[in-house]
Amino acid sequence: MSDRFDCKNCDESLYGRKYIQVEEKPHCIPCYDRLYANTCQQCKEIIGHNAKELFYENRHYHEHCFRCFRCDRSLADEPFTSQDDGLVCSDCYCNEFSSKCVACDKTVMPGSKMLEYDGATWHEDCFVCHGCEKPIGAEAFIPDSNNYYCVPCYEGRVAPQCSHCKKALTKGGVTYKDKVWHKECFFCTGCKALLAGQPFTSQGESPYCVKCFSSLYAKKCAGCNTAITGFGDGKYISFEDRQWHQPCFKCSRCSVSLVGSGFFPDRDQILCTDCNNDD
Template identity: 40%
Template sequence: MNENFHSGHFCCEQCNKALSGQSYILKEEKPFCVACYDNCFANECAECNQKIGHDSKDLIFKSKHYHETCFEARYTCSMCKASLADKAFGNWDGQLCCLQCYEKNLAKNCQACGELIKPGMKRLGFQGKEWHDKCFRCKVCDEHIGGGIFVPKEDNIYCSSCYEETFGTKCAGCGKIISTGGLQYKNEPWHRECFGCAECGKSLYNTRFTVRDDKRLCADCFGERYARKCSECKQPIVGQGGTKYVCFEQRNWHNKCFNCKRCQVSLVNECFVTEEDIICPNCAQG
């Protein structure tokens, strides 16, 4: 330890026994005689409950320590029955298996490259199929997906953006993917905001509209451009809400507007007289 001692002063840290000419073991740069080292630091075998001395192999499995011979007696490959001491092995479905038996009987081939997925390799599994981590890539853009979001389809996997672009429903108006909501019109999909009036562009979702010359029109635009106009109030006469109107001599009125010009009594389903204006019989006699 790059230090000098009298022969009687180089002693065991635990029992103070002189170590000159004796075997000793350093622990954290402190010397211990063999007996004290085994007594203080040796692990206890989980099988035989005896100390695992400094001159014995200390095998660790599931945080427990074993003599080599005890480990060989307790743990063997479930397939070939060979001892697992000093061998690579793993636990598959509760059964211990050596590396050779695993590769021969249990290992799966990567769905992408077809090569064997060996123990210790990072892998990803989905619905009984497995991939090397490096091979778990989008079918379209070839970007590495790893533990990210993906969508499976048949034997391929896609990142979410490529899946939407390849298989997603596209709006008949703007041509972009409809990810949420939307509506169907004449067997075509639309974004709600794209399904609009041909004149003003206002969305017609969940709203009554009229089709004229293959154009969708909201009530306001239809009334402004095509509807009859009331001779009294000059407003469009549209059919929404069961609107009723009167037609006479190429003129039109809302029912509520078809009144005697003088006394304002309603003339709907009543007799009337035409002079310069339409009036009721009483006003005509007066």
């Protein structure tokens, strides 16, 4: 009596029947399809042992189910991509999903190198410097008035020049009297202290900090004998060849404020009306 040759799952005899070995264990065709066959992503039916099967990103398809979900063309021998959980042929993807290059107005094909900036898309070779017209690629660039420049072209052709060192000013800086400086180049002509973010004034074309300007150029208040700089002193009053801080402009005798009032000069003094009448 011959040995039995049965399906390892259902124990039915396999003599005279087709079978498939799994790990050296024979299975009848129905058991193999039920236990090991994959399910088609598209139609959700079993992909039988004798059916052609296509595989993409952990998903399985019957050959006849491997189609563009837009135009229904077979993708078995066509380039394609995926959109959500569906497959799309290149033509449909380009027509419905791809961006257009703002430089050449042609479609940016799936898988091709592209650049995106500020909501716009370019082919990599179309994103060129407005100055030298060389592709910028992955290099740094600087936008200016709807144009784009590589750093050397921007610094050499577009960027303002620092009034002190004459080098390109690409970010930050200080603007004063229609001229620009790097922050580290804008310093007091007297003591060389940096002036960016600090109160300052100028004498001619030269900037000075308050301390240097006060000691070198500011006029002295006839009342308190300190410099009138305009920084923190408010308005000042000038009469003949003398100047006063506004709070210092008061009667030399009674100290009443003379701002907005009549006054009388008396040699080095200034008097209010009452004090002048007392004389």
